[in-house]
Amino acid sequence: MNIPAIEAALAAVEIPTTGRTLGSENAVQSVEARADGLHIALQFGFPVQHIGEALAARVQTALQDLAGTQPLHLSLTTIVATHKVQPGVATIKGVKNIIAVASGKGGVGKSTTTANLAAALARMGARVGVLDADLYGPSQPTMFGVAEGKPDQRDGKLVPVVAEGGVQVMSIGFLVDTDQAVVWRGPMLSQALQQLLFQSEWNNVDYLFIDLPPGTGDIQLTLSQKIPVTGSVVVTTPQDIALIDARKAVDMFQKVNIPIFGVLENMSVHICTHCGHSEAIFGSDGGKDLAAKLKVPLLGQLPLSLPVREAMDNGTAAALFEQQPAIADIYTAAAFQVALAVADKGKDFSSRFPKIVVE
Known part of the structure; x- marks a missing residue:
């Protein structure tokens, strides 16, 4: 299985309703070929639960010629970071x-x-x-x-x-x-x-x-x-x-x-x-x-x-x-x-x- 080609195809997948791609968001964390199929881990800096099904369908379509008959296992995780605020103001615990x-x-x-x-x-x-x-x-x-x-x-x-x-x-x-x-x-x-x-x-x-x-x-x-x-x-x-x-x-x-x-x-x-x-x-x-x-x-x-x-x-x-x-x-x-x-x-x-x- 051509993992680099799969990664390139994933990078071009558009995230629903955003105009952004998995590549532009650095969302692709890992792509692994295992005995039970192709495992893909995606990670985002914003919540995606509401577009999870639509995103999975786009990934399936993008990889249909590359993954063959291999089952796809897609995991979506979100890790929201702490972002910058006004100068001189400390962030709050929790x-x-x-x-x-x-x-x-x-x-x-x-x-x-x-x-x-x-x-x-x-x-x-x-x-x-x-x-x-x-x-x-x-x-x-x-x-x-x-x-x-x-x-x-x-x-x-x-x-x-x-x-x-x-x-x-x-x-x-x-x-x-x-x-x-x-x-x-x-x-x-x-x-x-x-x-x-x-x-x-x-x-x-x-x-x-x-x-x-x-x-x-x-x-x-x-x-x-x-x-x-x-x-x-x-x-x-x-x-x-x-x-x-x-x-x-x-x-x-x-x-x-x-x-x-x-x-x-x-x-x-x-x-x-x-x-x-x-x-x-x-x-x-x-x-x-x-x-x-x-x-x-x-x-x-x-x-x-x-x-x-x-x-x-x-x-x-x-x-x-x-x-x-x-x-x-x-x-x-x-x-x-x-x-x-x-x-x-x-x-x-x-x-x-x-x-x-x-x-």
């Missing part, structure tokens, strides 16, 4: 990459987007966490169906509550009475955010989504100065008023050197559940135009959807993907783009550097 989700304005579906991007990546096989940084209005416990959960304590640290799908969730909503207002000034908010992040025992999280509050105030400033952020996602509706505030969020990230992985346009169109008529209630293509202006990807355009709202209110984010495949496809495509953008960043090797002690 967390590889942090993705901030911001809008600049409330009411555009930022928390919903955070929950569903996290759920999508978890379904792809990644280890995912969500930190609810909207301390005045924590909603992630409700959206993940763990509002009654309480974090355990282990060695002086809080253990995030694990929701369906394995998503690790931490929120101030677990620690305070949800019926009482959080009446805190900026410094207290910033301290609370850092405690929730740094004093939680995250369990080997590949991607931690931070659901930011609206605006560009103390929480966002703390995020940029003290929290290692790999990149950000900006959520908006097509409405002009929402776009004004979304641009402020964009400007904030640019000023603190946090890359923007893309723009997600929410509530792009309303589709009547009775007649199917679609109407652009909040305008058309505002998020698309913003993404084009920033020269970043448009991650998706999501309709104003009753099933999404019901799933978030009922805490069934995971079930939404089973019941609404069209909606699931949009969130999955958006989450995959984010994972690819993270993988394209330079890796962080600071943990390998020796510590310098001045005596």
Whole structure:
């Protein structure tokens, strides 16, 4: 069996939905001819569980003339690396990459987007966490169906509550009475955010989504100065008023050197559940135009959807993907783009550097 020819054929196989090849991603780890067939090991820096069958079919097609009648044994593994963050900010134990989700304005579906991007990546096989940084209005416990959960304590640290799908969730909503207002000034908010992040025992999280509050105030400033952020996602509706505030969020990230992985346009169109008529209630293509202006990807355009709202209110984010495949496809495509953008960043090797002690 001509192993070099097989390796060359594998290198040319295109990874579904990406425009990338196994060769460009250095994904081929080993090719071995054994008594029971041809064993191929592929390794990726991003989750591929959702495209595993399609990728296997492409490999089969690419090798059909080279492998002959030999059975193919294909293994797919994902090892997500820790990637670079802002200069001078140390990474967090148990967390590889942090993705901030911001809008600049409330009411555009930022928390919903955070929950569903996290759920999508978890379904792809990644280890995912969500930190609810909207301390005045924590909603992630409700959206993940763990509002009654309480974090355990282990060695002086809080253990995030694990929701369906394995998503690790931490929120101030677990620690305070949800019926009482959080009446805190900026410094207290910033301290609370850092405690929730740094004093939680995250369990080997590949991607931690931070659901930011609206605006560009103390929480966002703390995020940029003290929290290692790999990149950000900006959520908006097509409405002009929402776009004004979304641009402020964009400007904030640019000023603190946090890359923007893309723009997600929410509530792009309303589709009547009775007649199917679609109407652009909040305008058309505002998020698309913003993404084009920033020269970043448009991650998706999501309709104003009753099933999404019901799933978030009922805490069934995971079930939404089973019941609404069209909606699931949009969130999955958006989450995959984010994972690819993270993988394209330079890796962080600071943990390998020796510590310098001045005596």
